[in-house]
Amino acid sequence: MKELVKFSLKRRFCNSASILLNVLLCLAVCGVLFADRLIQLVNPSLLERQKIYVNVDERVEAALLNMESGLDIIIDKGSSKDLLDKDPKAYVLYYEDGYKLASQYEVPKEVMALVGSLIGDVHRELMLNEVLSIEEMEIMNQSFQVENVVEYESVQMNGDKQNLIFMVITSIYFTMLSFSTSVANEVIYEKSTRQLELILTSVSAKTHFLSKMVVGWLAILIQALLLGNYLIAAGCMRIFYDGGRGLIVLIRQWGLFMIEQETIVEFLGSIPFEADFMIKLFFILFFLMMGILLLQMVLVVISSFIANIEEAGNVQGPFYLILLGIYYFALSVNTPYQMSVGIGFVLSFFPFLNMLFMPCRLLIQNVSMIELSLSALISTIFMMLILSKGPIVYQRGVLDYTSKGFLGVMKKALKRGDSSEKK
């Protein structure tokens, strides 16, 4: 018993993959506990207090400055447009038939409520402590509800449609991940059963590598087609049954989406399949597919170094963690500001990461064709690079009979690849 447990634990934890997983976990925990220091190092602006330029009555300004609000209040008499151009992340508070809070992107509800309550407090203080004229008293008595004026021209889609598409993206993302891993597992299975050695006497490692990519892609497409067919079939049955009225009532009851139409046919008829919407959809799918293909390539290459199923789990574990991390990170920075000029904007040009960040951007703003093309080009170049180097590393991995580790073999493979290219 003791020996069995000892052997199993040793096998599970004393291998390079398990060590890598633990190193990653350790880094992640440290990252969370030292998040503030890391942000300070990487992007200190994230820790800055929200700036609000104030251009209102001088007494209100003075009172606001004296209040502890957690906001960075700056008195500035410039126009809101100039101020926002200078500092797109800031808000501008001004008075024009009521209080207005100008911003480039929609201000979160909590901030709106905070500013509203601050102004309310200021008004109360002024009414109690200052001698005010009748007009001034009238103004002070008026509702101090703050209105958000969004300077930024964007967000064409309504919230429901965004939610729906984001749900679809999430499902596709995780479905594709599982398909990619299954392709990688196939390689491991063929390798562990030594079938690969026989296969490679008939086809080149490059052909085998590419075939796995094609299999992964086709599997996703076939599954999507099947799902599409199921949807159509079930949809037809539902339309025939009651036109989908019951379902729409249920959706409304549960508050999932606001559907004004009564039947599925009416709902489908109301979807505006405009060119703009279709282009967005095309690019969303393009970036998702591109990212998954890249992920699949990397996973298959790494899998070529794995000799058995136990090791596979250990290697794929960290991958899942990383991908989950990316997904939640994308969710957390999915704000108009971050996606327009912040970290989301930058990451939408990174190969692989753009599979989530670019669709997020497309859902909340208009992305220029130049940006889309640039991101797609970077991804394509990166993919070509993996396509040219991947098979060399893969061949080394699947037919490696040395006792070298992953990095050693990879280094040698890339070196060999370079020299053979020179030849």
Next chain:
Amino acid sequence: MLSIEHLTKYYGSKVGVKDLSFKIKKGKILGVLGSNGSGKTTTFRVLLGLIEKDEGKITYEGQLLDFSDKCLFGYLPEEKSMLRDLKVKDQIAYLASLKKIKQVMIEEQMDYWLKYFHIERYRNAKVRSLSKGNMQLVQLVCALVHQPKILIFDEPLNGLDLENVGLFKRLCEKLKKEGRIILISSHQYNNIEDLVDDVVYLYRGDTCFKGNLKNLKKKYPQRILILDEDIIDEKDSGVISVEKLGHLYHVKLENEHVASQYVRKLMREKISCFSLEMVSLQMMIREALHERTR
């Protein structure tokens, strides 16, 4: 003719195989022999294009081997290389289809070889349900189904019972007659001794000895007298050594002349249960290794 000249392969700083050369004609069998880790499988993998050689030249019929003809080699690997969840017929068909063989041809050849090895009843069985020996036979079918000109059998006798060993030997004779080139690696020297025409013996990557087995044996004039009684002493004239292996005594004699004297002596003493043999492959190997380590 398949020719290998000065083949060298290193795994990092370790020698896989060093300066190996041999030639093998059509219709001949070459035994690629050696202890574990001597470079036999490395040689096969280089031949199959699975790994790149560091130095050397491989030619087939005078042309440099470029591995473009995927049907040239039939390979039986040392380890079981099967997808166990497949049916026997699907496993064979899958590997053959990778060689771009037409489906009709695959079916025809599969039927033929399954019958030849008497395993046609397992055609629809899952690979995992087969015994070790039958799995080996299915692997043999996989190696033969595309009618290769060169066959590489790495430890073909693993898991085969006596009957199937005989079947394998008959197969080799058949393939020889058809003009195929066969390379065999095995540790069962007594079983392959009567099969191979030529041998190359590797030791830690180096070639220990090589050549035609008959000619090599001529270099060893000694004869082995095997009997079940301890009646010959090591000190007797013309006796090199006496070794007890199981319940039999193996008496190594200096030459044929001495051997005939002892045979006459045994006949005189009315001992008829004995056999006289030439030096076996196993003994040649032992001698060669002894020489090398001395």
